[in-house]
Amino acid sequence: MSDFEYASAPESRAIANIESNYGLFIGGKFVQPKKGKSFNTINPATEEVLSKIGYADKSDIDAAVKSARSAYLKVWSKMPAKERGKYLFRIARIMQERAREFAVVETLDNGKPIRESRDTDIPLAAAHFFYHAGWADKLEFAGFGSKPKSLGVVGQVIPWNFPLLMLAWKIAPALAAGNTVVLKPAETTPLTALLFAEVCQQAGLPEGVVNIVTGDGVTGAALVNHPDINKIAFTGSTEVGKSIARAISGSKKTATLELGGKAANIVFDDAAIDEAVEGIVNGIFFNQGHVCCAGSRLILQENVAEEVLDKLKKRMSLIRVGDPMDKNTDLGAINSKEQLNKINEISNAGDKEGANRWSPELKLPSKGFWFPPTIFTGVTQSHRIAREEIFGPVLSVLTFRTPAEAIEKANNTMYGLSAGVWSDKGSKVLWAAKQLKAGVIWSNTFNKFDPASPFGGYKESGWGREGGRHGLSGYLTAEAKVNK
Amino acid sequence: MNRIDVNKTYKLFIGGAFPRSESGRVYEIKGADKKFIANPALASRKDLRDAVVAAKSAQPGWANATAFNRGQILYRMAEMLEGRSEQFINEITILEGVAKKAAQLQVSQAVDCLVWYSGWCDKLTSISGSQNQVSGPFYNFTTPESLGVVAVFAEAKPSLLATVRALAPVLAGGNSAILIASENFPLPAISLGEVIATSDLPGGVVNILTGKASELIPWVGSHMEIDGIDLTGVSKKQEEELRLAGVDNLKRIFRFSNTDHPERILSFMEQKTIWHPIGI
Numbered sequence: 001m002s003d004f005e006y007a008s009a010p011e012s013r014a015i016a017n018i019e020s021n022y023g024l025f026i027g028g029k030f031v032q033p034k035k036g037k038s039f040n041t042i043n044p045a046t047e048e049v050l051s052k053i054g055y056a057d058k059s060d061i062d063a064a065v066k067s068a069r070s071a072y073l074k075v076w077s078k079m080p081a082k083e084r085g086k087y088l089f090r091i092a093r094i095m096q097e098r099a100r101e102f103a104v105v106e107t108l109d110n111g112k113p114i115r116e117s118r119d120t121d122i123p124l125a126a127a128h129f130f131y132h133a134g135w136a137d138k139l140e141f142a143g144f145g146s147k148p149k150s151l152g153v154v155g156q157v158i159p160w161n162f163p164l165l166m167l168a169w170k171i172a173p174a175l176a177a178g179n180t181v182v183l184k185p186a187e188t189t190p191l192t193a194l195l196f197a198e199v200c201q202q203a204g205l206p207e208g209v210v211n212i213v214t215g216d217g218v219t220g221a222a223l224v225n226h227p228d229i230n231k232i233a234f235t236g237s238t239e240v241g242k243s244i245a246r247a248i249s250g251s252k253k254t255a256t257l258e259l260g261g262k263a264a265n266i267v268f269d270d271a272a273i274d275e276a277v278e279g280i281v282n283g284i285f286f287n288q289g290h291v292c293c294a295g296s297r298l299i300l301q302e303n304v305a306e307e308v309l310d311k312l313k314k315r316m317s318l319i320r321v322g323d324p325m326d327k328n329t330d331l332g333a334i335n336s337k338e339q340l341n342k343i344n345e346i347s348n349a350g351d352k353e354g355a356n357r358w359s360p361e362l363k364l365p366s367k368g369f370w371f372p373p374t375i376f377t378g379v380t381q382s383h384r385i386a387r388e389e390i391f392g393p394v395l396s397v398l399t400f401r402t403p404a405e406a407i408e409k410a411n412n413t414m415y416g417l418s419a420g421v422w423s424d425k426g427s428k429v430l431w432a433a434k435q436l437k438a439g440v441i442w443s444n445t446f447n448k449f450d451p452a453s454p455f456g457g458y459k460e461s462g463w464g465r466e467g468g469r470h471g472l473s474g475y476l477t478a479e480a481k482v483n484k
Numbered sequence: 485m486n487r488i489d490v491n492k493t494y495k496l497f498i499g500g501a502f503p504r505s506e507s508g509r510v511y512e513i514k515g516a517d518k519k520f521i522a523n524p525a526l527a528s529r530k531d532l533r534d535a536v537v538a539a540k541s542a543q544p545g546w547a548n549a550t551a552f553n554r555g556q557i558l559y560r561m562a563e564m565l566e567g568r569s570e571q572f573i574n575e576i577t578i579l580e581g582v583a584k585k586a587a588q589l590q591v592s593q594a595v596d597c598l599v600w601y602s603g604w605c606d607k608l609t610s611i612s613g614s615q616n617q618v619s620g621p622f623y624n625f626t627t628p629e630s631l632g633v634v635a636v637f638a639e640a641k642p643s644l645l646a647t648v649r650a651l652a653p654v655l656a657g658g659n660s661a662i663l664i665a666s667e668n669f670p671l672p673a674i675s676l677g678e679v680i681a682t683s684d685l686p687g688g689v690v691n692i693l694t695g696k697a698s699e700l701i702p703w704v705g706s707h708m709e710i711d712g713i714d715l716t717g718v719s720k721k722q723e724e725e726l727r728l729a730g731v732d733n734l735k736r737i738f739r740f741s742n743t744d745h746p747e748r749i750l751s752f753m754e755q756k757t758i759w760h761p762i763g764i
Contacts, residue, residue: 127619143611143612238734241734242731242732242734245727245731245734246728246731249724249727249728249731250724250727250728257734259734414733429760433756433758438756439754439755439756439757440756440757440758440759441756441757441758441759442759443758443759443760444760444761445622445759445760445761448618448620448622448759450616450618450619450620450624452616452617452618452619452624453616453618453624453626453757453759454616454626454755454757455757456755458754458756459711459733459734460733460734462734463734463736465755468614468616468626468757469614470612470614470626470755478747479745479747480740480741480743480745480747480748480751481738481739481740481741481747481751482716482739482740482741
């Protein structure tokens with residue numbers, strides 16, 4: 001019998017109506033930045049320019065914050081909560097209607113496989129709005145006192161790894177709790193946020209409740225430092241998160257921070273090995289490893305290490321790397337040249353420090369930014385690849401003999417966002433879950449997300465939770481705490 | 485001739501023992517009547533670091549005790565405080581210059597505060613945890629866990645009540661504490677060490693330092709093994725200093741209103757969410 005030849009199954013991009021240029025979304029309208037500056041957003045899989053994006057500076061941020069403040073005072077904080085909720089329901093429904101369009105634009109702008117944007121990012125983003133819509137008129141039952149109050153104007157800065165989903169994580173709870181927002185999407189992935197601005201228009205959301213300002217780190221800093229912001233919500237690197245925390249330490253602003261991670265994924269010898277291998281692959285290669293909670297440190301029990309690694313390598317050889325628009329693609333493009341350089345830099349340090357690199361044989365496309373699925377064995381805890389967040393498809397493998405040693409190694413990090421445990425013994429899973437210093441523990445699964453499930457980190461992985469009942473508290477006044 | 489009183493030497497409380505400051509320094513405390521009362525220790529940076537070592541090593545044991553057990557120990561603290569009421573009433577009267585009746589009220593409120601927080605220990609998951617209804621075949625639940633080592637700056641007055649009101653919630657959540665007593669009204673806080681030492685609270689879970697907050701604040705703010713700070717008792721300027729230095733390890737830092745509330749416990753706890761598939 002002869003082998004079947006591979007046939008690609010490309011998604012059509014006809015559904016994506018990307019304008020040649022976009023302004024800033026302020027006061028319910030697209031407006032040109034005051035200084036008229038712009039920047040390009042590209043498709044990282046082809047390096048083709050997708051659109052020209054308005055660059056917001058301080059004066060544009062000021063206009064956006066004014067618009068948000070006015071909407072907060074005049075409209076949003078006065079509206080009956082039930083009506084506020086209905087706007088969020090509308091937004092959720094329109095996002096569902098336009099889901100395929102969102103998925104295609106997300107994949108073009110971000111480089112992630114269409115399978116993931118279509119099946120994960122967009123449905124979860126819509127679900128987030130639907131979930132929080134229901135909270136809007138039930139806040140007094142959420143356990144934060146009988147009269148929880150909104151904070152005011154929230155400045156939100158989000159990363160490029162899940163552009164629309166992170167927007168939803170930020171905007172949905174903020175609006176449900178009665179705040180208005182100014183959101184800055186990441187420099188390399190602004191398109192779905194701008195598409196979302198259109199959704200706000202279609203939903204008839206009152207002007208100024210949501211404002212979207214595009215730009216770079218300087219734009220984000222201007223937003224963080226604006227004096228009329230009540231709260232900052234940020235997702236991104238621990239380094240930038242700390243600079244935000246420093247910037248607001250002397251102000252009245254509060255913050256929730258969703259920062260970096262270096263998650264341990266522990267496989268005990270009594271785990272279902274085939275399932276664990278699938279979980280390892282999902283843990284580190286989902287979204288090209290551009291995931292703050294990625295299972296980037298595999299911690300294997302010594303007596304099964306060889307078996308797991310053999311199976312993992314076989315499985316990795318089947319990962320399809322390439323055109324993100326191909327519905328069969330598992331691993332898409334690295335989001336930017338800058339990120340590719342960073343992955344290369346830390347991986348090269350892995351070589352230099354004596355770890356052994358392995359990747360399956362494969363041909364990477366000539367254009368765009370690519371990195372093969374990669375594992376390092378012979379890694380020690382002091383290696384940079386075991387300590388620093390790589391934010392790419394690179395897995396560091398360590399081993400252990402006793403359960404106590406596994407926990408010791410897993411917790412030996414400044415981060416504490418997530419962790420994985422694989423074992424078929426219930427009491428052992430629960431024991432490990434209790435010992436691990438991390439905000440999300442995936443046992444016998446990995447990288448699962450849901451609007452009803454709180455997400456957020458211990459230690460230097462951040463402040464606060466997003467999602468679920470717990471996530472609401474970041475957007476409501478506290479009862480016993482004194483505002484700064 | 486009248487009998488000569490046997491005065492107490494007010495020392496630090498670190499790791500369950502009552503040492504003097506390693507620096508050998510003390511400072512003078514006078515009563516409301518300007519008369520000398522005591523020479524408590526002027527704690528140094530090294531004393532703080534020793535206290536953190538003790539707090540860090542005692543914390544897992546305290547957090548892993550059953551919530552019921554923690555509740556009983558906090559209740560035991562209330563019992564011990566009640567039994568030593570006279571001592572605290574005297575200290576408060578001399579130090580704060582308040583009438584005996586006011587001091588009595590303060591001590592009884594402090595006892596009641598311990599009783600109140602004692603009862604919270606085994607109800608935290610019920611009020612702040614959840615089973616989450618995710619869209620898929622998963623069992624998913626969220627439960628609060630202790631944060632770690634918390635530094636506590638209580639308000640200066642009412643000296644005993646403010647101290648207990650800040651300390652009890654930190655302990656109820658399974659944390660260990662470094663209590664930095666108020667500079668001018670430290671005696672009840674120091675004597676609270678004697679209550680703690682006789683309450684079956686493991687050594688190191690509470691550590692009490694006296695001296696100048698202004699001297700200790702830079703080291704409290706920057707110490708990488710202090711996980712949280714209750715800065716209710718510090719000035720606005722000191723708050724800024726603590727918040728800025730605390731960014732290095734993203735300390736959880738809060739100022740509370742003058743009230744007893746479970747939010748004071750939960751502020752120094754982390755919420756952990758655990759997923760597990762359901763299936764055969």
